[in-house]
Amino acid sequence: MRVTWDIFCSVVDNYGDIGVTWRLARQLAGEHDVTVRLWLDDLDAFTRLCPQADRQAVQQSQQGVEVRQWPRPWQPVEPADVVIEAFACELPAVYVAAMAARPQKVLWLNLEYLSAEGWVEGCHGLPSLQSNGLQKFFFFPGFTAGSGGLLRERDLLDQRRAFQADSLACEAFLQGLGVEPIAGARRVSLFAYENRGLASWLDALAAGLHVTQLLVPEGRILADLQVWLGCAALVAGDRQQRGQLHIQVLPFVEQEQYDRLLWSCDFNAVRGEDSFVRAQWAGRPLLWHIYWQDEGAHWDKLEAFLALYIVGLSPAASAALEGLWRAWNAGETMGASWHAVQQVWPELAEHAERWCLQQASQADLAAALVEFYLNWL
């Protein structure tokens, strides 16, 4: 009998919650020979990442995963062997009662948000006793050996390297998005939240020594881009040039295509959680726009990641990278820090690949979850 997994995802906002759970569900089903049901409360968000999905369907099969609309009120079903509540979304009370009543025991996991903070290792895998006698375990993704690791499909890096080594494949991919690669230009992708610092970065790119081809998927940053360009509402396909800077707006593409976009670029500005991890697997320097949290909690996360990431960089490269990331996240002027990054560009590029390899030497999150289940049995 195949082991069954239920993954519950309540979409808080944007695409990170759905992005992580959809990726995890596919990988578990595709690589671990288990049966996965993914319970979603927002099929509209899902269809952005998986355009072939039906936003009305109560139940559908997509890429080996049974995707279920999370019914409200809940309709009773037999609980799975392993139950993941993603990001502390609350499971239906009836479902939890069914878990407690199930003759075969159920592993209940809360998959937490990604953080590089030191306390994560101490909390990863800890149980918490619930009032009905069930235990719920906390599972923390992370960057160190004592955490649950990062989502990484088995052949991801091989695919990425093959793609990056094949300039024709890269060109064909970009052309498929309507992008004509500019010879000799630096390609940069931009996926970010609203950011007051954007204008100063664009100023620096427009006045830079290098030609930059900036590719911007449709999303929240477009409003700031429009203001800087002084143009009307931007849509996918629009192109503009200011000095050395060529800008093109791209459609929001499905997840695999977004990976390829990251692989095609020399530098990627990413945000949230999932695009942040994918940019690391691209093996190219990146700029992270972290998800803003109350009371500045996101700054601790940002600094914790930087502290890990800069290990092995020269003082000049560390300072340049830290300066850029802090300025971007504070919405401050980017010109000086972008200039500093130019001075250490080759070192940052080499380091990005090294960091990727180092992270890939750890077990991936899906494999770590499966192992956790086997050890728990």
Ligand code: TRH
């Ligand atoms: O969209 P995000 O900002 O999501 C989140 C959520 O806001 C969440 O509540 C918050 O807690 C978390 O961030 C930290 O950023 P993220 O995580 O990068 O998710 C974006 C997803 O969208 C990711 O799976 C990649 C995908 N994507 C595409 O599939 N195609 C695209 O064209 C683009 C730009 C992104």
